[in-house]
Amino acid sequence: MGISQTVIRRLxxxxxxxxxxxxxxxxxxxTAIAGALGLGDVxxxxxxxxxxxxxxxxxxxDRLSLINSLETRLGYKDKKLAVIAGAGKLGSAFLExxxxxxxxxxxxxxxxxxxxxxxxxxxxxxxxPMSDFCDFCKTEHVLIGVITVPWxxxxxxxxxxxxxxxxxxxxxxxxxxxxxxxxxIQNENLASSLALxxxxxx
Amino acid sequence: MGISQTVIRRLxxxxxxxxxxxxxxxxxxxTAIAGALGLGDVxxxxxxxxxxxxxxxxxxxDRLSLINSLETRLGYKDKKLAVIAGAGKLGSAFLExxxxxxxxxxxxxxxxxxxxxxxxxxxxxxxxPMSDFCDFCKTEHVLIGVITVPWxxxxxxxxxxxxxxxxxxxxxxxxxxxxxxxxxIQNENLASSLALxxxxxx
Numbered sequence: 001m002g003i004s005q006t007v008i009r010r011l012x013x014x015x016x017x018x019x020x021x022x023x024x025x026x027x028x029x030x031t032a033i034a035g036a037l038g039l040g041d042v043x044x045x046x047x048x049x050x051x052x053x054x055x056x057x058x059x060x061x062d063r064l065s066l067i068n069s070l071e072t073r074l075g076y077k078d079k080k081l082a083v084i085a086g087a088g089k090l091g092s093a094f095l096e097x098x099x100x101x102x103x104x105x106x107x108x109x110x111x112x113x114x115x116x117x118x119x120x121x122x123x124x125x126x127x128x129p130m131s132d133f134c135d136f137c138k139t140e141h142v143l144i145g146v147i148t149v150p151w152x153x154x155x156x157x158x159x160x161x162x163x164x165x166x167x168x169x170x171x172x173x174x175x176x177x178x179x180x181x182x183x184x185i186q187n188e189n190l191a192s193s194l195a196l197x198x199x200x201x202x
Numbered sequence: 203m204g205i206s207q208t209v210i211r212r213l214x215x216x217x218x219x220x221x222x223x224x225x226x227x228x229x230x231x232x233t234a235i236a237g238a239l240g241l242g243d244v245x246x247x248x249x250x251x252x253x254x255x256x257x258x259x260x261x262x263x264d265r266l267s268l269i270n271s272l273e274t275r276l277g278y279k280d281k282k283l284a285v286i287a288g289a290g291k292l293g294s295a296f297l298e299x300x301x302x303x304x305x306x307x308x309x310x311x312x313x314x315x316x317x318x319x320x321x322x323x324x325x326x327x328x329x330x331p332m333s334d335f336c337d338f339c340k341t342e343h344v345l346i347g348v349i350t351v352p353w354x355x356x357x358x359x360x361x362x363x364x365x366x367x368x369x370x371x372x373x374x375x376x377x378x379x380x381x382x383x384x385x386x387i388q389n390e391n392l393a394s395s396l397a398l399x400x401x402x403x404x
Contacts, residue, residue, distance in 0.1 A: 008401050009394035013376045016353065016393065038378035074397050075404035093295035103396040143403050151218065168399040174215045176240030184402040186395050191214035193388050194305040195276050197370040199210050200386040201345050202277035 003073070007047050012103060013037050014048070015070040018063055029060035076104035081142045082170075084110040085157045086149035087117050087127045090172055090190075094146060096123045105144060109136065113153075137164035144168045151175040158185075205275070209249050214305060215239050216250070217272040220265055231262035278306035283344045284372075286312040287359045288351035289319050289329045292374055292392075296348060298325045307346060311338065315355075339366035346370045353377040360387075 017036055018028065034044040045054070048061065052069040055061040071077055079101065084091045087110040094100075095110050110121070113130045121127055128136060136142070145161040147154055147169060154173035161169055161183075168184045171177055174192070177185055219238055220230065236246040247256070250263065254271040257263040273279055281303065286293045289312040296302075297312050312329045314320070319329050330338060338344070347363040349356055349371060356375035363371055363385075370386045373379055376394070379387055 003401075005398055008397050009391070012391075012393035012397045013353075016376060020352075020354070036377075038380075073401065073404070075400040080400060080403055089299050089301045093299050097291050097295050099291045100396065103393050104400045105396055144399055150222075151215075152222070168402050170395065170399055174218055175238075178240075184399060186398055188392075188395060189211070189214075190390075191218065191305050192211035193372065193390060194302065194307055195210050195214045196207055196388050197346055197372055197386060198277040198282060198306045199205075199275065200370050201282055202275070 003050050007050060008074075010039070010043075010047055011051070011070055011074055014044075015067065015074065015076075016102075018067050018070070021063060025063050027056075027060045028063050028066070030055060032060070074104065079104055079106040080144055081140055082107045082144035082146060083133075083137060083142050084146045084148060085112075085130070085133065085161070086110075086147065086153075087112040087114075087121075088148060088150075091146070091148035092121065094148065095121050095125055095127075107146070108140065108142070111136075133160055134164045137161075137166060142166060144170065147171045147173050147177075149173060205252050209252060210276070212241070212245075212249055213253070213272055213276055216246075217269065217276065217278075218304075220269050220272070223265060227265050229258075229262045230265050230268070232257060234262070276306065281306055281308040282346050283342055284309045284346035284348060285335075285339060285344050286348045286350060287332070287335065287363070288312075288349065288355075289314040289316075289323070290350060290352075293348070293350035294323065296350065297323050297327055297329075309348070310342065310344070313338075335362055336366045339363075339368060344368060346372065349373045349375050349379075351375060 017033055030044045031041055034041045051073050052066055082105050084095055091110055100107060109125060110127045111130045111133050112127055115129055117127050118129055145166040147157055149157050151173040154175050155177055158177040158179055162179050171185055171187050174189050179185055219235055232246045233243055236243045253275055254268055284307050286296055293312055302309060311327060313332045313335050314329055315332045317331055320331055323329055347368040349359055351359050353375040356377050357379055360379040360381055364381050373387055373389050376391050381387055
């Protein structure tokens, strides 16, 4: 609803901070949030005004109500089903990783072209053959797809995802993908980040 | 040497593309690289001019020589030692992940405050108590630190890293860190990316 991507990117930090406060914390100030997260007071106030209106002077925000507003705006109230395409090194790591659930993502399965990978993963989630992808996603109403295949295969996986009803794609392959306008693609290039770190040391 | 971070972020894609071409490929054109990676011809030519001068008209770039120039510029020739602070869910996944080596990073160990985690990981790398961090990094000349601790602990880990001779920090904790000017901090906020995906679906 008119909230910029830049603001949305900050919301998980607010939520994370509020969730970890002691249960007995009733109110929390913008100053406390800003201090803990290394942000400016004014920015925090502006961001939160978009989510829940303003805090009360000298009292601040009601913590539970603010958590509720953030979870609603971020769409974390209903966990969204996600699948991983590509059960290689990175895909397998994500399949085992439990931290995504805190951010509304429920990874239910992975898919791979390599039939020898088919079966239960260490975390008890199933790795299916890639040929089952469309049927599975349509039947289960999967909305989020994570791409961890080699980059040569990424566009065809992206096409398959858009045919399967997936509406948001988290792409870890280092290549630009094309998809219909109603599908959001979020690119994550870990190799690029590593390049920055490494070149800083040369 | 005067190459912008934006350009450096694209170099791993070029390297990745060139490495996967068949061994018998001698020359490669900017047009072929641009087409494969979904980039513009002009951008590829400009980027590569900064790395190795120009290609030859109608022939293009010598593939092996371009790979060599990219590896040198990115500092991938000498694998750099890296350690992980925080052997929780994400840190453990990274410790098992083999893909970083292709990008010049050799993760040699992890550290955790939780003594029950001390010992060999599944991949045979050792998880040490956090109290061994400084001594280990100084002795082994570790240059890169990966932060996967909870955000409350991230700044103190960052301080410890800068005291231990680490010069580049890859921070996965959702908090801004402060460090001396000669230390590069690359922030990676996976929760922010997930927020974008999730809020697109609400």
